[in-house]
Amino acid sequence: MALHYFGLMLINGINYRTVWMQDTSVYLINQLLLPHKFEIYKSKDYLDTANSIKTMIVRGAPAIGATGAFGLAQAALMFEGENFDNFKQFINEAYHQINSARPTANDLKFGLDFVKSRMFAENSIANSKMKAFELAKQYADWNAELCRKIGEHGNSLIKDGHSVLTHCNAGALACVDYGTALSPIRMAHYSRKNIFVYADETRPRNQGASLTAWELAQEKISHAIIADNAAGYFMKKGRIDMVIVGADRIAMNGDVANKIGTYEKAVLAKENNVPFYVAAPLSTFDVNANSGEDIPIEERHEEEVLYIHGIDENNEMKKIRIASFESNAKNPAFDVTPARYITGIITEKGVIKPKSEDIEKFVG
Ligand code: MRU
Numbered sequence: 001m002a003l004h005y006f007g008l009m010l011i012n013g014i015n016y017r018t019v020w021m022q023d024t025s026v027y028l029i030n031q032l033l034l035p036h037k038f039e040i041y042k043s044k045d046y047l048d049t050a051n052s053i054k055t056m057i058v059r060g061a062p063a064i065g066a067t068g069a070f071g072l073a074q075a076a077l078m079f080e081g082e083n084f085d086n087f088k089q090f091i092n093e094a095y096h097q098i099n100s101a102r103p104t105a106n107d108l109k110f111g112l113d114f115v116k117s118r119m120f121a122e123n124s125i126a127n128s129k130m131k132a133f134e135l136a137k138q139y140a141d142w143n144a145e146l147c148r149k150i151g152e153h154g155n156s157l158i159k160d161g162h163s164v165l166t167h168c169n170a171g172a173l174a175c176v177d178y179g180t181a182l183s184p185i186r187m188a189h190y191s192r193k194n195i196f197v198y199a200d201e202t203r204p205r206n207q208g209a210s211l212t213a214w215e216l217a218q219e220k221i222s223h224a225i226i227a228d229n230a231a232g233y234f235m236k237k238g239r240i241d242m243v244i245v246g247a248d249r250i251a252m253n254g255d256v257a258n259k260i261g262t263y264e265k266a267v268l269a270k271e272n273n274v275p276f277y278v279a280a281p282l283s284t285f286d287v288n289a290n291s292g293e294d295i296p297i298e299e300r301h302e303e304e305v306l307y308i309h310g311i312d313e314n315n316e317m318k319k320i321r322i323a324s325f326e327s328n329a330k331n332p333a334f335d336v337t338p339a340r341y342i343t344g345i346i347t348e349k350g351v352i353k354p355k356s357e358d359i360e361k362f363v364g
Helices: 046-054 061-078 084-099 106-116 125-155 182-190 207-218 228-236 262-271 356-362
Strands: 009-011 014-016 019-022 025-029 040-043 163-166 196-200 223-226 242-245 256-259 276-279 307-311 317-321 334-337 344-347 350-352
Touching: 009 207, 019 061, 019 125, 025 046, 025 061, 040 046, 046 061, 046 084, 061 084, 061 106, 061 125, 084 106, 084 125, 106 125, 125 182, 125 276, 125 344, 125 350, 163 182, 163 228, 182 207, 196 207, 196 228, 207 223, 223 228, 228 262, 242 262, 256 262, 262 276, 262 334, 350 356
Parallel strands: 163 196, 163 242, 196 223, 242 276, 276 344
Antiparallel strands: 009 014, 019 025, 025 040, 256 334, 307 317, 344 350
């Protein structure tokens, strides 16, 4: 088994990262099987890696950024030939293939660009291959460190006794390690604050119920899964002190694209005077997006709404139709929360106000 013991994420008492690379294979915690089965998926080539992003074996913006970076390194390592121009062309094609796996998360392009813009060394294919591999590893380490820092900054906002609502999964599984929204929660727990987490189930794919709650259980952090439409009830009763969510892409005016349903939680938070924070590394900001209008929103297959997945009483994975065969569904995977609903964006460099002037100072 490949090296996974350098992460912080605790799974069955062992420390893991979500994604890593050894030799020419990329290893991923298979998120399609959680929480019922813990398995590592071994992706043997970059096409398989691109497909793992598309099919959501790995998901979450920073995690797919690092997986994309490893995928490009895989492409470099598998190139057979001696012509440097052909090598460059092969890398360009692999870049586009991986980048088109999912459209909304900015980190995917960011991770790919990080490797591609630095990997070509002295017209030497052998050196460029080595460099691509080193850069991808560097990118993953860097991302883990950014998430650790997000945790430290975010922890200073969480008070002892606080209850925090989160949406979707922005935990270690959605990153290389630590998480974005879950990193401050982890840090608060490690610093012995007594906290409670409300995890939105997050239809249609239930990342909150199947991934966030599982991560929290692994770390023994007190929590409850709530139905997506229960957040307003708990906010109105004063049971939620703050909301922290992740982000897939942030525009330069502070509008935030995140998992579908985030927008309505932000509106509810404002109505109930609950602070609403977004946690994300600066790599999630898109310098080319002036506002949320410029962010591409992924439309996914209607099957995700019409069916649910789970285990039956014999522990067997089942896919169950929950709607009439006469019904169709619409399935936007993300929505945009306007900046005016956001209290602050927790980054590796501190908490930023969601305003163009402040964002420009941080995002170079
Ligand atoms: O469709 P997914 O599961 O990739 O969506 C993930 C989210 O929306 C996360 O909240 C987001 O990527 C932030 S992750 C740290």
